[in-house]
Amino acid sequence: xAGVTQSPTHLIKTRxxxxxxxxxxxxxxxxxxxxxxxxxxxxQFIFQYYEEEERQRGNFPDRFSGHQFPNYSSELxxxxxxxxxxxxxxxxxxxxxxxxxxxxxxxxxxxxV
Amino acid sequence: AQSVAQPEDQVNVxxxxxxxxxxxxxxxxxxxxxxYVQYPxxxxxxxxxxxxxDNLVKGSYGFExxxxxSQTSFHLKKPSALVSDSALYFCAVRDMNNNAGNxxxxxxxxxxxxxx
Numbered sequence: 001x002a003g004v005t006q007s008p009t010h011l012i013k014t015r016x017x018x019x020x021x022x023x024x025x026x027x028x029x030x031x032x033x034x035x036x037x038x039x040x041x042x043x044q045f046i047f048q049y050y051e052e053e054e055r056q057r058g059n060f061p062d063r064f065s066g067h068q069f070p071n072y073s074s075e076l077x078x079x080x081x082x083x084x085x086x087x088x089x090x091x092x093x094x095x096x097x098x099x100x101x102x103x104x105x106x107x108x109x110x111x112x113v
Numbered sequence: 114a115q116s117v118a119q120p121e122d123q124v125n126v127x128x129x130x131x132x133x134x135x136x137x138x139x140x141x142x143x144x145x146x147x148x149y150v151q152y153p154x155x156x157x158x159x160x161x162x163x164x165x166x167d168n169l170v171k172g173s174y175g176f177e178x179x180x181x182x183s184q185t186s187f188h189l190k191k192p193s194a195l196v197s198d199s200a201l202y203f204c205a206v207r208d209m210n211n212n213a214g215n216x217x218x219x220x221x222x223x224x225x226x227x228x229x
Binding site: 004031042090099101103104 | 156160220221
């Protein structure tokens with residue numbers, strides 16, 4: 001079992017560009033959440049996807065959008081990148097209805113220059 | 114709204130000594146509580162959770178945590194620290210009330226330094 005896998009591991013983008021990050025959940029998991037972790041801070045919830053729909057959203061602007069595919073994998077898209085979007089982006093998966101600790105991927109380190 | 118506070122940015126302890134990493138929380142309903150550990154350039158690894166039942170929860174790598182409802186705390190503990198325990202530790206809370214959603218709210222993290 002590969003666990004939660006994210007790609008790419010590192011990414012450098014220019015301010016104003018768009019970026020897409022990808023996540024494959026742990027086998028058997030159907031719910032995917034995305035978190036942003038700025039340097040020296042705890043992760044901040046961006047949004048959660050279940051049954052291919054956004055179910056809950058944190059305090060992030062509309063520049064942040066996502067998608068979930070029928071195989072439960074997910075994408076995070078960020079438009080009009082700002083320098084402040086530089087962070088570690090973490091994907092977490094779990095099985096809906098099961099109260100357990102979410103499994104996190106290793107993250108994608110995004111640097112906006 | 115739910116929140117988590119980790120009052121110590123860093124905890125220093127000698128190898129073999131007991132360690133405590135503090136966490137307090139705030140939720141409107143009853144909490145689900147979690148501890149995660151993060152090693153450099155890595156994602157979060159789940160350590161343990163409190164859902165209901167016994168206030169003392171045992172988790173991975175010899176860690177345990179004690180839920181105290183009156184003090185709204187969930188401190189992480191280990192009887193004997195190892196140098197390899199040195200990492201960043203995060204406490205997280207989720208409100209049991211499903212209307213609050215399933216999001217985890219994390220504290221700012223505590224860096225644990227275990228010295229030989």
